[in-house]
Amino acid sequence: MRLVNFVEPVVDQLDHTLPEGGPTEFEIITAMMFAYFAEGHADVVLVEVGLGGLYDSTNVITPIASAITSIGYDHMQILGNTLNEIAAQKAGIIKPNVPVVVGNIEDDQLEVIAKTATRNHSQLVEFGRDFQVTNNHVANWLQSFDYAGFGMEAHFKSSLLGEYQAHNAAVAISLYFVYCKFMGTSPLIDNVVTGISNTKWAGRFEKISDDPTVVIDGAHNVPAAKQISNLLNTSYSTGKIYILMAVLADKQAKEIVSEMAKVKNAEITLTTFNTPMNRRLFDANMIEQVEKNQGVNVAFNPDFKTAITQLKAKMNSEDLLLITGSLYFISEVRAYLLKYNEQI
Structure with missing residues (x-):
C-alpha cells in the first residue's frame, strides 16, 4: 500500500496530461x-522485459549485464x-x-544483435563460441547436459525438460560468470x-501426475x-500421446496447432476456457484447415474438465x-488438476 500511495499521484497526473493516456x-x-x-x-x-525490449518499460536501467536467450515469432503486431x-x-x-550474453540464435538475428x-562497445558473450552445451538429452524425467565456458566445465541435471531449456540454463550460467x-x-x-x-518452473513441461x-x-x-513437438518426438515415443489444447486465436493459432500435429502417434483435442477480456479462441470452426494441411484429425470438446476425464x-x-x-x-488447468489430485 505504501508503494501504491507513492505512485498514485504521479499516475493520476499522467492520466490527465498525456494525450495518449496514462501508464498501463x-x-x-x-x-x-x-x-x-x-x-x-x-x-x-533480475529484471525480465515485458515485451520485446527496446520500448519496454523495464528498459530504463543500466544493468551489470544483459541476456537474450532466443528470437522467435511472437507479438508480431508490436515487434x-x-x-x-x-x-x-x-x-x-x-x-x-555492458556485456550481453546471447543464446542459441540463428546467424541472421545474431548479426543484428552483434x-x-x-x-554500444558491449562485449558479446556468444553461445557456441564462448560457452557450449554438449551431451544434451532427457533421462528419467531430467534434462542432462554438460556445460563448458569461462575456463570451467560442469555436468548439470535439470527438471526443466527440452534441449532449449539446457540452452537457456547455459545462458543463465554464463550470466552468472559475467556477474562474478x-x-x-x-x-x-x-x-x-x-x-x-533445484529449479522448478510451474507450467513448463510440468508433470502433474504419474498414473496416468x-x-x-x-x-x-x-x-x-x-x-515441445521435438521433445515429444525424441524422448516420449513409446506410447500414444494425447494432446489437449486451448489456444488464443490471435496467437498464430493455426500454426501452433499444426506444429503439435507433427507429434508422432498423437491424438489432438481442442477445448475452451474462460478467456480474459473475452479473447477469441481457436475453435471448432478453424479445425478443417489444420486437418487439411497436416492430414490429421482434430477433435473438439468445449469443456476441458470433461475432456481431461475422457482422455485419461x-x-x-x-x-x-x-x-x-x-x-x-x-x-486454470493447473489449479483444477492440483485440487483434483488432492481429492483422490
Whole structure:
C-alpha cells in the first residue's frame, strides 16, 4: 500500500496530461518494482522485459549485464513481422559498455544483435563460441547436459525438460560468470549445479501426475510449440500421446496447432476456457484447415474438465497426456488438476 500511495499521484497526473493516456498496469507495477528495489531490499535484481525490449518499460536501467536467450515469432503486431525486426527490438536492451550474453540464435538475428553490441562497445558473450552445451538429452524425467565456458566445465541435471531449456540454463550460467567477473568474486560452481538441479518452473513441461502421466506446458507461440513437438518426438515415443489444447486465436493459432500435429502417434483435442477480456479462441470452426494441411484429425470438446476425464480413461501406463496452449489456460488447468489430485 505504501508503494501504491507513492505512485498514485504521479499516475493520476499522467492520466490527465498525456494525450495518449496514462501508464498501463504493467508500467505502473514496473515503476513500483523499481521504487521498491531502489530502497535496497535485494542484493541482486533480475529484471525480465515485458515485451520485446527496446520500448519496454523495464528498459530504463543500466544493468551489470544483459541476456537474450532466443528470437522467435511472437507479438508480431508490436515487434515486427520478421525475425530480424524482432531481434532489433530485443537488442534494444543492450546498454553502452555492458556485456550481453546471447543464446542459441540463428546467424541472421545474431548479426543484428552483434551490430547493436558493437555500436554500444558491449562485449558479446556468444553461445557456441564462448560457452557450449554438449551431451544434451532427457533421462528419467531430467534434462542432462554438460556445460563448458569461462575456463570451467560442469555436468548439470535439470527438471526443466527440452534441449532449449539446457540452452537457456547455459545462458543463465554464463550470466552468472559475467556477474562474478564484474564483482571480482570467484564463481561457486557447485552452488550453480545445485541451483539448476533445484529449479522448478510451474507450467513448463510440468508433470502433474504419474498414473496416468499428465503433463502441462504453456507453449503459447510457434517457437515453443516446435520445441515441445521435438521433445515429444525424441524422448516420449513409446506410447500414444494425447494432446489437449486451448489456444488464443490471435496467437498464430493455426500454426501452433499444426506444429503439435507433427507429434508422432498423437491424438489432438481442442477445448475452451474462460478467456480474459473475452479473447477469441481457436475453435471448432478453424479445425478443417489444420486437418487439411497436416492430414490429421482434430477433435473438439468445449469443456476441458470433461475432456481431461475422457482422455485419461483411454490411457494406459505407456501413454502421456499433454495439456498445452495459452498460459491463461494452463494456469486454470493447473489449479483444477492440483485440487483434483488432492481429492483422490
